[in-house]
Amino acid sequence: MAVVTSPVGARRGFPNPFRDVAASRRQRTILVVLLVLAIGYPFFYQAIPDVLPRPSVNNLIVMVYYAILALGLNIVVGFAGLLDLGYVAFYVFGAYSTAFLASPIFGLHVSWWLVIVVAVAVAATAGILLGAPTLRLRGDYLAIVTLGFGEIVPQLVRNLDKVNINILGVQVIGPDFNLTGGPLGINPIDAPTLPIPGPWGRELVFSNGNPAGSLYLAMGLLVLSFFVCRRLRDSRLGRAWMAIREDETAAASMGINTVTTKLLAFALGASFSGLVGAFVGAYQTAVFPESFNFSVSISILIMVILGGMGSLRGVIVGAFVMTYVSQTLLPFLGGFIDGPVQSFGKQTGVGFLENFTLVAYNFLIFGVILALLMIFRPEGLLPAAARKAELHGEGVAAEATFGTDTSVADAATEFEEQIGGIAEAEGPGASPPGAPGAPGAPGAPAGEETAGGAS
Amino acid sequence: MIGGAPGTGGAAAPAPRTEMAGAAGGEFLLEATKVRKQFGGLVAVHDVDFTIPRGGIVSLIGPNGAGKTTFFNMITGLYRPTSGTIVFDGQDITGRKPHEVVHAGIGRTFQNIRLFGNMTAIENVLVGLHHTLKGTWWQAIIQPPSIRREEDRALERARELLGIMGLGERQDDLARNLPYGDQRRLEIARALATNCRLLLLDEPTAGMNPEETRQLTQFVRSLRDRLGLTILLIEHDMKVVMGISERVTVLDHGEKIAEGTPDEVRADVRVIEAYLGRGAAGRG
Numbered sequence: 001m002a003v004v005t006s007p008v009g010a011r012r013g014f015p016n017p018f019r020d021v022a023a024s025r026r027q028r029t030i031l032v033v034l035l036v037l038a039i040g041y042p043f044f045y046q047a048i049p050d051v052l053p054r055p056s057v058n059n060l061i062v063m064v065y066y067a068i069l070a071l072g073l074n075i076v077v078g079f080a081g082l083l084d085l086g087y088v089a090f091y092v093f094g095a096y097s098t099a100f101l102a103s104p105i106f107g108l109h110v111s112w113w114l115v116i117v118v119a120v121a122v123a124a125t126a127g128i129l130l131g132a133p134t135l136r137l138r139g140d141y142l143a144i145v146t147l148g149f150g151e152i153v154p155q156l157v158r159n160l161d162k163v164n165i166n167i168l169g170v171q172v173i174g175p176d177f178n179l180t181g182g183p184l185g186i187n188p189i190d191a192p193t194l195p196i197p198g199p200w201g202r203e204l205v206f207s208n209g210n211p212a213g214s215l216y217l218a219m220g221l222l223v224l225s226f227f228v229c230r231r232l233r234d235s236r237l238g239r240a241w242m243a244i245r246e247d248e249t250a251a252a253s254m255g256i257n258t259v260t261t262k263l264l265a266f267a268l269g270a271s272f273s274g275l276v277g278a279f280v281g282a283y284q285t286a287v288f289p290e291s292f293n294f295s296v297s298i299s300i301l302i303m304v305i306l307g308g309m310g311s312l313r314g315v316i317v318g319a320f321v322m323t324y325v326s327q328t329l330l331p332f333l334g335g336f337i338d339g340p341v342q343s344f345g346k347q348t349g350v351g352f353l354e355n356f357t358l359v360a361y362n363f364l365i366f367g368v369i370l371a372l373l374m375i376f377r378p379e380g381l382l383p384a385a386a387r388k389a390e391l392h393g394e395g396v397a398a399e400a401t402f403g404t405d406t407s408v409a410d411a412a413t414e415f416e417e418q419i420g421g422i423a424e425a426e427g428p429g430a431s432p433p434g435a436p437g438a439p440g441a442p443g444a445p446a447g448e449e450t451a452g453g454a455s
Numbered sequence: 456m457i458g459g460a461p462g463t464g465g466a467a468a469p470a471p472r473t474e475m476a477g478a479a480g481g482e483f484l485l486e487a488t489k490v491r492k493q494f495g496g497l498v499a500v501h502d503v504d505f506t507i508p509r510g511g512i513v514s515l516i517g518p519n520g521a522g523k524t525t526f527f528n529m530i531t532g533l534y535r536p537t538s539g540t541i542v543f544d545g546q547d548i549t550g551r552k553p554h555e556v557v558h559a560g561i562g563r564t565f566q567n568i569r570l571f572g573n574m575t576a577i578e579n580v581l582v583g584l585h586h587t588l589k590g591t592w593w594q595a596i597i598q599p600p601s602i603r604r605e606e607d608r609a610l611e612r613a614r615e616l617l618g619i620m621g622l623g624e625r626q627d628d629l630a631r632n633l634p635y636g637d638q639r640r641l642e643i644a645r646a647l648a649t650n651c652r653l654l655l656l657d658e659p660t661a662g663m664n665p666e667e668t669r670q671l672t673q674f675v676r677s678l679r680d681r682l683g684l685t686i687l688l689i690e691h692d693m694k695v696v697m698g699i700s701e702r703v704t705v706l707d708h709g710e711k712i713a714e715g716t717p718d719e720v721r722a723d724v725r726v727i728e729a730y731l732g733r734g735a736a737g738r739g
Contacts, residue, residue, distance in 0.1 A: 228596050235595030236581075236588050236606075239574070243582045246571035253531055253565075255649050256555035264592055425626030 038219060042212035053326060053332035057211035061283065062327055064218040065276045067319035068225045070303040071274025071312065074230065077301065078239060078310035078384070080265035081245025083143040086130070086150025088297040092129035092157055093126040094119040094277020095287045099186035103281070106176070110191035116278040123274025124267040131266030135259055138248070150297045158183055158289040185288035189281045192217065206287055212282050221279060222316075225272055229312050232268065241265055295363070301372060308380025317382050326362045334358035484509045484653055484685045485530070490539035492525050492709075499525040501709040502539065507653065507687055514688045514696045518607055518670065520727060523689045524566060526706070531563050532556040543653065558586055560634055562651030566644040566658045566689070572631035575642050576622055579630050580613040583648025613648065620644040636667050647678075653685045660692050668692060672699055678726035697721065705729070
């Protein structure tokens with residue numbers, strides 16, 4: 001233990017951002033390899049035979065941006081211990097503020113690089129506004145109220161296409177002012193561009209017309225998000241969040257202002273969904289209210305739980321696994337299963353088998369996975385060490401200490417990584433279904449390790 | 456900020472305030488006047504006047520349900536008094552929020568240990584240091600050198616405090632995995648980290664064996680003698696109370712029934728009836 005903690009001085013000197021992501025040399029090597037694979041993926045992806053469940057570049061992008069959403073929700077749920085069932089609400093704010101600023105709806109065409117800043121700020125503000133009424137609530141009550149917000153906000157955008165506000169008989173807004181485009185959404189949204197000329201034309205455009213570029217942009221945002229989350233976790237604020245998670249009364253009695261600390265969790269957690277909202281709006285060049293269902297909140301929560309609450313690497317893996325399974329693996333398997341099952345259904349006259357599609361059973365399958373996970377591995381796939389200890393008692397206490405003192409000194413991280421790096425490097429590859437199929441592997445763990453190098 | 460200048464104002468330095476109790480005389484660090492707490496129809500604390508002299512060790516005793524912890528919780532801001540005022544070192548802290556009370560300089564422990572179980576010992580202490588640090592959320596992200604230095608100093612200070620409490624070896628153990636006695640001591644380390652001038656200990660020896668109790672009692676006295684802290688104890692163990700307190704206040708059914716030196720209180724008829732009397736009857 002002495003080795004772990006002694007050199008405080010390891011923190012000193014110039015900050016090396018790379019070191020924050022991957023401390024040990026081994027980790028760095030893996031990181032570089034996976035980054036290269038991920039960057040190259042759009043080019044060699046075509047060469048992978050499609051008899052394997054390879055994710056398309058677009059699938060990979062979805063995996064990456066869900067990982068960012070999971071990181072954001074993890075701040076609220078995993079760090080501060082506030083069960084938020086309405087995270088999608090913040091996502092709506094991010095996506096629609098992008099749509100307002102960069103689409104024909106109001107004739108505004110602000111540069112996306114500015115829009116993303118505004119979207120993050122708007123989402124963070126929404127986090128504060130929606131967080132404020134819940135401050136006095138704990139546990140189940142908080143969950144119910146956030147659930148309400150998660151329903152209200154998407155309903156609002158679905159219905160704010162004919163706004164009429166009359167004050168004292170004078171029509172202030174209207175008639176039938178179209179704010180959100182209603183069920184039709186807002187379309188088209190400007191794509192992010194960079195004035196870099198090349199084979200692609202006068203400027204580089206990041207949207208679904210340029211999947212590789214969009215992938216790199218999304219990966220960049222993921223790396224940035226991971227980096228920010230990690231630093232927040234290992235800071236004064238991160239410790240305050242965890243103290244509140246552990247015992248709010250005691251935290252207050254140690255001088256922590258629980259009101260501002262919780263609001264910061266909501267605001268900073270929400271800001272990541274603003275980031276993703278801006279990205280997705282531009283990437284899909286449209287926003288639709290249908291993309292912001294309650295199921296999105298739950299999916300992101302499942303990613304966090306599946307991967308391991310409070311564990312940065314865990315929630316990224318959780319997001320990758322879940323998105324990969326639902327977007328790539330199930331359609332792939334469905335390609336083999338659906339036909340035979342349907343014809344079997346027709347032969348036997350069993351109604352529901354006639355229309356069987358595996359993809360439709362997405363949530364059923366996740367329900368089963370989650371139930372099994374809660375029974376056999378309640379701490380998640382790649383848990384934060386402390387949580388592992390919590391759920392498995394004294395037995396893993398010694399391991400646990402390595403993990404948790406990462407916040408104490410980078411030196412500790414380094415040590416931990418040297419030990420844990422071996423298991424971890426294999427862990428993500430071994431557990432997600434992405435691994436068995438060789439083509440899936442480079443894509444999936446790539447982004448994960450991009451960010452997942454350090455614990 | 457203690458992290459900033461170790462040894463100057465920090466609790467670790469043997470303070471020259473040792474004799475302050477005598478020197479300050481009538482000056483009180485904490486003055487509670489006619490403090491009352493009502494829960495519906497129940498008056499848990501009934502217009503209690505209470506003072507703590509600077510540098511003193513004062514005990515609050517009384518049978519179960521006498522209102523001791525309620526009184527504690529009013530001082531520390533967990534409860535808002537129904538009426539009355541609490542003045543700490545010249546500032547009115549009545550009804551202040553718990554974290555504001557900590558900022559004013561009052562630290563506490565809990566009767567039923569309330570550590571942050573899934574954080575390590577040193578992280579627990581770092582949380583205690585929270586309000587002495589300045590890092591904001593954006594500084595956490597950017598990590599300017601000043602914040603890195605601040606964190607380094609906080610770590611150093613946290614280790615020092617763990618060392619004082621004899622927990623140096625356990626700094627990386629999760630709080631929940633510590634033995635009971637260590638958990639009690641870690642709670643004190645965490646409270647000391649807040650850089651408090653008044654330390655409130657809610658039954659610090661509960662559940663300890665006689666040897667541990669004796670050590671802790673000595674330790675509490677040395678906190679006062681070496682660090683110049685003022686200490687308010689809630690205690691059931693009469694040996695502890697009589698051994699170290701200079702003044703004892705007795706609560707019963709929310710009312711103050713006696714106050715004075717341990718000997719005076721011990722001799723007080725109402726106290727014997729209300730509290731000691733039961734023990735004596737039990738023995739007899």
